[in-house]
Each structure stands twice: as C-alpha cells, then as structure tokens.
Amino acid sequence: MTSKHLIEYENANSRVRAVYDDIKQTRQVADVNNFWKCLAAHPDNLERTWQSLKHIMAPGALDALTKELIYVAVSVTNNCTYCIASHTASARKAGMTDEMFGELQAVIGMANETNRLATGYRVPVDDAFLQ
Amino acid sequence: MTSKHLIEYENANSRVRAVYDDIKQTRQVADVNNFWKCLAAHPDNLERTWQSLKHIMAPGALDALTKELIYVAVSVTNNCTYCIASHTASARKAGMTDEMFGELQAVIGMANETNRLATGYRVPVDDAFLQ
Amino acid sequence: MTSKHLIEYENANSRVRAVYDDIKQTRQVADVNNFWKCLAAHPDNLERTWQSLKHIMAPGALDALTKELIYVAVSVTNNCTYCIASHTASARKAGMTDEMFGELQAVIGMANETNRLATGYRVPVDDAFLQ
Amino acid sequence: MTSKHLIEYENANSRVRAVYDDIKQTRQVADVNNFWKCLAAHPDNLERTWQSLKHIMAPGALDALTKELIYVAVSVTNNCTYCIASHTASARKAGMTDEMFGELQAVIGMANETNRLATGYRVPVDDAFLQ
Amino acid sequence: MTSKHLIEYENANSRVRAVYDDIKQTRQVADVNNFWKCLAAHPDNLERTWQSLKHIMAPGALDALTKELIYVAVSVTNNCTYCIASHTASARKAGMTDEMFGELQAVIGMANETNRLATGYRVPVDDAFLQ
Amino acid sequence: MTSKHLIEYENANSRVRAVYDDIKQTRQVADVNNFWKCLAAHPDNLERTWQSLKHIMAPGALDALTKELIYVAVSVTNNCTYCIASHTASARKAGMTDEMFGELQAVIGMANETNRLATGYRVPVDDAFLQ
Numbered sequence A, B, C, D, E, F: 001m002t003s004k005h006l007i008e009y010e011n012a013n014s015r016v017r018a019v020y021d022d023i024k025q026t027r028q029v030a031d032v033n034n035f036w037k038c039l040a041a042h043p044d045n046l047e048r049t050w051q052s053l054k055h056i057m058a059p060g061a062l063d064a065l066t067k068e069l070i071y072v073a074v075s076v077t078n079n080c081t082y083c084i085a086s087h088t089a090s091a092r093k094a095g096m097t098d099e100m101f102g103e104l105q106a107v108i109g110m111a112n113e114t115n116r117l118a119t120g121y122r123v124p125v126d127d128a129f130l131q
Helices: A014-027 A034-039 A043-057 A064-078 A081-093 A098-120 B014-027 B034-039 B043-057 B064-078 B081-093 B098-120 C014-027 C034-039 C043-057 C064-078 C081-093 C098-120 D014-027 D034-039 D043-057 D064-078 D081-093 D098-120 E014-027 E034-039 E043-057 E064-078 E081-093 E098-120 F014-027 F034-039 F043-057 F064-078 F081-093 F098-120
Strands: none
Touching: A014 A034, A014 A043, A034 A043, A034 A081, A034 B098, A043 A064, A043 B098, A043 E043, A043 F098, A064 A081, A064 A098, A064 B064, A064 B098, A064 C098, A081 A098, A081 B098, A098 B034, A098 B043, A098 B064, A098 B081, A098 C064, A098 C098, A098 D043, B014 B034, B014 B043, B034 B043, B034 B081, B043 B064, B043 C098, B043 D043, B064 B081, B064 B098, B064 F098, B081 B098, B098 E043, B098 F064, B098 F098, C014 C034, C014 C043, C034 C043, C034 C081, C034 D098, C043 C064, C043 D098, C043 E098, C043 F043, C064 C081, C064 C098, C064 D064, C064 D098, C081 C098, C081 D098, C098 D034, C098 D043, C098 D064, C098 D081, D014 D034, D014 D043, D034 D043, D034 D081, D043 D064, D064 D081, D064 D098, D064 E098, D081 D098, D098 E064, D098 E098, D098 F043, E014 E034, E014 E043, E034 E043, E034 E081, E034 F098, E043 E064, E043 F098, E064 E081, E064 E098, E064 F064, E064 F098, E081 E098, E081 F098, E098 F034, E098 F043, E098 F064, E098 F081, F014 F034, F014 F043, F034 F043, F034 F081, F043 F064, F064 F081, F064 F098, F081 F098
C-alpha cells in the first residue's frame, strides 16, 4: 500500500469532498485520516461508514471517552494495528489519562484471560444470567 | 459439563472456601458464580484469577461501570457466551441502562466493522499516530 | 442440525466407508465421531481432512499428548465448542491428568492476556527476536 | 511507539527495579524484554503480570517446553506479532528443535482448519463428550 | 434470552414497524427474523443496521449468492452461531447447492489453516504483493 | 525473519523442488511465493499444504474468483497480513475489479458488525434455521 492509494482532497470528486468536509467540520481537524482517504476509492463505503460512525460515536447515554475506550478494547482484541493507533489517539484527545490507559489495558487483558478460562473449563451459564 | 464439576461450598477445602468467602464479602452476594465453582478444581487458578480480577475491577481511574462495559466489549468480540452473560448482568448491576446497552452494542459492532475495513484496505498508519 | 445430517456407516457409500474403517482401525474405536459423519456429506472433504489429521497427529518429534494439548489451546482460543469437547477428551485419553488440565488452562489464559497487553501497549519487537 | 516509551532500569523507580531484578534473576538474563519495559509505565500491571507469568510458566505437571509450545499456539491463533516472536525464541531456548517447530505449526494449522469445519458444518457434540 | 426480548410487530412502535415492513417487502417474507426483533429494542440500531445491510447485500458487481458465501465465511471464522445459521439459509435460498456448500467449507478451512501457517512461520510479504 | 529462512530452488532438495515445479506449472509462474519457501523447511508441511490447496482452490462448483474472495474474507477477519496481500493479488488476477473489491470489503465489514450484534444481543436462533 503506497500513498498513491490515498485519495487527497485535491484529487477527490465532489461526493468524496462533501464527506471530507463534514469530517473536518465535525472533528475540527485540518485533514482527514488515512482511513477515509482509502475508503474514498469507493464513495458508497466512505459515505455509509462515516454516517454510521458519526452517529454512533456522538455522545449519548455513553460519553465520548467511554465510547473510545470501548473502541480500543475491541480493536486490541481484534489486533487491528490501524484502529489501535487511531482510537488510542482519539481516546487521549477525549481525556484518557495515562492511569486510565493502564487500567484499560488491564481490563482488556483480564477479560481476554477469563474469556478463555470460561471457555476452556466449559463453565455452564448460571440460571441467574439466563433471565 | 454437568453440575458434578461445580465445587459447592460444602464440598470445598479451606483454601477454596477462603476465596469463596472473599468473593461473597467483596460483592455482597449469597453465593459465587459457576465460573468460580469450576476454577475451584485447581485452587491455584482460582486464587490467582480472583486476586487479579478483584484488583483490576475495583474502581480506580475508571469507574466500575466503565470497566464492565469494556469487559462486555471484549467478551462479545471473543464470542464468549459465559462472560457475555455474566458481565452484561454485572454491567446492569453497575448502572447500565437499556439505552447504554444499545449504544454499547452499536460501538462494538462499528468497531468490529471498521477494524476489518482498515485491515482489508490495508490502510497505512498516519504519521501522526506513530509518535 | 439434526441427526439426519449425520451419515452412519450403513448409509455410507464405499468411499466413505473406507475412511470410517481407517479411522476405527487407527484409533481402535467402535464408531467414528459426529465430526466425520458430517464431513461425509462431501467425501473429498472427509478424505482430505482425515488424511491430514492422521498424518499430523501421529507421534513424531512431539508426542501424542503434547499435540492434543496444542489442539485444545487453539480450540479454546477460537472458541470452538465441538473441538474443545472432542480434543479435551482425546487429551485425557492420551494421558492428561487433572493437574495438567489445570496448568493447560492457566497457560492458555495467560497467553491470551499477554497477547492483548503486548498488542494494546504496542510493544516493539526486541532486536534479539528479529534474527 | 518509540524507545521513549520503554522504561530502562536506570530510569525506573524502586518498585519497577524490583520486578526487573526478579525477572533477570529468574531467567538468568542480562536485561528484560521490551514487553516489561512497556508495562513498567504502570507498576501495578507490571507486578501482577510478572507474578502470574512466573508462577504459571514454572515447570509443574507440564514441563517448560510444553508450556512454551502452548503459548506459541495461542499467540499464532491470536496473531500477536510480539508474542509469536518472543515465545518462539523461548521455546527454542527450552529445547524446541526445527522438527518440533514444523510439527507445532502443522498442529496449529490443522486445529484452526478443523475448528472452522466443525463450526461451519455445525457438528453436534457427541453424547460421549458431554459427560 | 427469552421471547420477551423479541419485539413482535403488534407490540412495535411505528418507527420499528416501518423497518419491519421494508424488510418483509424487500425480502418477500411473511415475518422478520429474530435478529431484527432483538435490535428493535433500539430503533436507531435497527434502522441503521437494516439500511446498511439492505444496501450492501443488494446485487451489484458481486451477485447475491457470492455475497452470502462471503458472509458465511466471515461468520464461521468469527464463530457466530446465529449468523452461520441465518446466512447459510440465505445462501441456500440464493442458490447454494450441497456441492457448493462443501467447497465453501473447504476453502474456509484451508484459509484458516494457511493464515496460521503464514503467521506462525512469520513469512515475509513478497515484494510483488507490496505494490 | 530474514531471507536466510527462505529456501530458494537452487538450495532445495529434490522433494522440495518437485513441489516448486508443480506450483510453477499449475500457476504458470516463474517462481513460487515466500509462503512456500518458508514451508519448505519442513517438506511434509510443504507437500501436504500444497496438495490440499491445489485441490481445494481448483474451479469446481465454485469458480476460482469466488474462492479467492472467500479466502480474502477469512484472511481479513483473521487479520493475516501475508494472506491478505497474497490472496488480494490472486483475486485481482482471477478477475476481481475495483468495484468488486469495494463490495467485498463492505460485505466483510458488515458481516463482522452483525456477527457481534447477534452475539452481543444474544439473539436466539429462529426455529426456521434449526431444521
């Protein structure tokens, strides 16, 4: 993958530019990340993914930081290098301190460990959890 | 796996009982979950897992609810039936509302989707994320 | 999935029967597991899978028990209910004691935990490991 | 991730140094791996992870080599670059030959293949495995 | 999870009913699957997921059957019981024969095996694939 | 991993050369990929993997392109860098257009998202899918 696969604003068509503009406006950033510049090869994928992400990651019953922490937890468990890098950065921007980062990693690690212990021991689900 | 594999308090040795007592005391519950009753077959595993979990899941820089949401996110991504059931219940106990549950699932789903898009498109990590 | 999807010896064609006979002979068992009775719907898949499995799981530089422990470790990490059940049974048959089972689960759990810690902390690989 | 994230002994506090000393003593090595130098940012994570790892990976009912093989199997299945590199090295140090390495990879590959076949065919668990 | 968590048409609000109507119309079915009846607890999730799915799964450069086969491959690799069941059924409806099913499982199994071999052997990417 | 681990034709024994010759003949290529040059360290693994792959990926009830798309879907979901690179290239060679690539990624992303939604919501399998 070289930079030729990244669609920069100046080379983008109007449909792609409209998404880039909305991302820049929503996030108050000067340029969009490589993720969007790759998806832009298929405007359908770009538009749909941005619309969903914008909607889902907006603060609601869960605040922005909590959502970013969840995003990092999934990305680490899936081992997605790009998303770990970008969402760790987003989480810090949303207020994640070094101490929170340490606790986040501890919970992710612990959950992965007990997931496997529960699976390996074939623990039957408690009746109380079935309701 | 039948109930014969679950070690109940009355059949447990003193080492196992000490852990059960600490779990019941810490969580203010009348009985421990099946997870612990299975691990009890190997007191080393029981003690070490409980000590780690107790320490990690205690409120710190992240509150108890946030930690449970992260736990659910990992468990769903790993597809661990037992941990999804038990930690969804724990999250509700820690204050997760129906609305929070819906947003949690949306973020988990979205993160899993974009993890694969970033991977499939082989998006190069932005220089800004490498620092 | 009901039992109608399982191809029993009496309903199998000669190609499938030859594989069943070889499995029974090799493993010294009276009947083959459901896994083979499902694959039998596609004799190509049945033959190829059995030939590979028979070859790979035979004692070599690694003994049969070690191979079964590795099999369980992969199956737990992939969360495959069927393979956890069948290969835990095979491991016991090959000599896995209760104590070994407990240590196996502990190593699986620990490896899953540190895999995520290494990934989440984005630990750079040591030069010593790159050679 | 640059080397500024790695906490070297000379910059470590006494709590971190105590863990580093124990790792070097236990493993008879001159320096600790990058994994520990990253975790050191959060002494709780460093201490707890090392204590668990030290305990779990010590020879018991399973010998050191077998435990490392299991560790590699999990790490490959989780696709953890760092842990594959470090534990493949540890396995070699514990006596893994080239031939064992080849058989290890074959079993890991086979288990991953049959995990998916069992899942995709939705093979019902044999009654014999449920006891 | 009991049926009380499934929102039937007669108990649904107008926003949910509109989605149900569109699903039934698009797929020419008398009722929607449990997946939608669960998501309906959060109309945002229901609407967004259906809109994306409807758009993505419509025949385009790839036909409907090919898309279903890809869906099954992902679901098997993720070990998602529900999606394996529902998309295997959709694939059959879209024309998947028994023979195709057998080949699909073979490719899924083989890909999972070679994914791990490439990872475990740490095969360096060929220059030809980097362009 | 350096190039010293790659076994070139001129350094290969006759058993390895026979496989290389068959790969080159079957695929009409001048040289084999790094994957095979790594596996060649263990001729058993090389022969068995190539025999299975050759058989499974040959056009049958599913054509070559469809099989490559399925291969990419599994590789992306498993996050296997090498296989994503090599099989995306194979898919293009078999006729995958840019538009098909975009739809492939969309389906992979969507399937990963709904897999987690089905799992997180613990959607009960419809009776219609159990037959």
